[in-house]
Amino acid sequence: MTAAISCQKDNNNPLLQREIPTEAAVSAAATSVTVTTEAALKTAIANAAPGDIITISGTIRLTSTLQCLKSGTSSAKINFTGGTLDCSGISSGWGVKVNGSYWNITNMVIKNAPxxxxxxxxxxxxxxxxxxxxxxxxxxxxxxxxxxxxxxxxxxxxxxxxxxxxxxxxxxxxxxxxxxxxxxxxxxxxxxxxxxxxxxxxxxxxxxxxxxxxxxxxxxxxxxxxxxxxxxxxxxxxxxxxxxxxxxxxxxxxxxxxxxxxxxxxxxxxxxxxxxxxxxxx
CATH class of the missing domain: 2.160.20.10 (Single-stranded right-handed beta-helix, Pectin lyase-like)
Structure with a gap:
């Protein structure tokens, strides 16, 4: 089954973009992604960049640990939000591991990890x-x-x-x-x-x-x-x-x-x- 993903990117006026600070430009170019499958979620997490918003819709059943290894910045955190992660499909190990910095993890259920x-x-x-x-x-x-x-x-x-x-x-x-x-x-x-x-x-x-x-x-x-x-x-x-x-x-x-x-x-x-x-x- 094809992974369900919806993406949305901001398109800024190039003339205006030259006048804003670098970190603000990164935040303005951030991607918003909604995921409904484990494959789509892991792709989004692996490619996460400062300012991105990754939203879970519904329940995703994990079969291996979700590893949050990338980092945001103090002014453009990586935002990970919504839904439920059912970790009952993981044979051993943690449900979600965060080794990165500057993440916002919000409004979520994480359950049944081994x-x-x-x-x-x-x-x-x-x-x-x-x-x-x-x-x-x-x-x-x-x-x-x-x-x-x-x-x-x-x-x-x-x-x-x-x-x-x-x-x-x-x-x-x-x-x-x-x-x-x-x-x-x-x-x-x-x-x-x-x-x-x-x-x-x-x-x-x-x-x-x-x-x-x-x-x-x-x-x-x-x-x-x-x-x-x-x-x-x-x-x-x-x-x-x-x-x-x-x-x-x-x-x-x-x-x-x-x-x-x-x-x-x-x-x-x-x-x-x-x-x-x-x-x-x-």
């Missing part, structure tokens, strides 16, 4: 808005391996469960294992994930979490079940958690997990956690 749903591995300055990651075989959304300056806003992550480990590793949101600086979460919700709502294990730089909610995490037999796990033993990292709510998690609402850094939990509350609300918070 491993993590959406991973930021390298690069930075990415913005994620209104993305739901659910039913994945590890964490819903993960930032690690030097990825920096990512802003995750108004996102949801739920029902992620790693069956191979009886729920030991699948968090709602994970910023861990040597992620870079200036990663932020705002107005996000982690509900009913098998391990923790948020996991900052092994994260060497401050993570800022504001207005976020963690509920009912730890349903896996081996899951820790903290709403917010804020570091790990041997670390001294001052994470910031502001105006958050953590309730009905298997273990603690907020757990420093051995991190001796001064963790700020201003305005953060919760109820009904199986262990306690604040544990090992210095």
């Amino acid at each position: 491993d993590c749903g959406l991973v930021f591995q390298y690069g930075g300055y990415n913005y994620v808005y209104n993305v739901t990651t659910s039913g994945n075989g590890d964490s819903g959304l993960q930032i690690y391996n030097e990825s920096h300056d990512n802003n995750i806003s108004y996102c949801k992550s739920n029902d992620n469960y790693d069956a191979a480990n009886n729920g030991e590793n699948a968090d709602g949101f994970a910023c861990k294992l040597s992620a870079g600086k200036n990663n932020k979460f705002d107005h996000c919700t982690a509900n009913h994930n098998s391990d923790d709502g948020w996991d900052l294990y092994g994260q060497p730089y401050t993570v800022t979490i504001t207005n976020c909610t963690a509920t009912n995490n730890g349903f896996g037999g081996n899951g820790d079940g903290n709403g917010f796990k804020l570091g790990s033993s041997g670390q001294n990292v001052p994470h910031t958690v502001t105006n958050c709510t953590s309730s009905y998690n298997l273990a603690s609402g907020y757990d420093g997990n051995g991190n001796t850094g001064h963790i700020t939990t201003t305005g953060s509350t919760g109820t009904g956690n199986g262990k306690t609300l604040f544990y090992r918070i210095y």
Whole structure:
């Protein structure tokens, strides 16, 4: 079947084009593409240029990891939006991997990956808005391996469960294992994930979490079940958690997990956690 693609390009007056700045010219020449098949999507992602808009229509079933390797610019990001990515056709690995910088990823569902749903591995300055990651075989959304300056806003992550480990590793949101600086979460919700709502294990730089909610995490037999796990033993990292709510998690609402850094939990509350609300918070 032929891949369904619709493209639209701006045609500017050449005389006017000579008078505008280079980055603005790139943005003005950007392409808008709507895709309905995996082949069309992967072609658009592979050819993405600064300012492009790539829109998913409906549901696309992936059979291998979608790799976002190109980069936009600070004034002309690559825009990836809409629809649902059903990753159940992937035999192993992540659903979506972002190694590039300056992406806007918005208004999307990423589900059923055999491993993590959406991973930021390298690069930075990415913005994620209104993305739901659910039913994945590890964490819903993960930032690690030097990825920096990512802003995750108004996102949801739920029902992620790693069956191979009886729920030991699948968090709602994970910023861990040597992620870079200036990663932020705002107005996000982690509900009913098998391990923790948020996991900052092994994260060497401050993570800022504001207005976020963690509920009912730890349903896996081996899951820790903290709403917010804020570091790990041997670390001294001052994470910031502001105006958050953590309730009905298997273990603690907020757990420093051995991190001796001064963790700020201003305005953060919760109820009904199986262990306690604040544990090992210095």
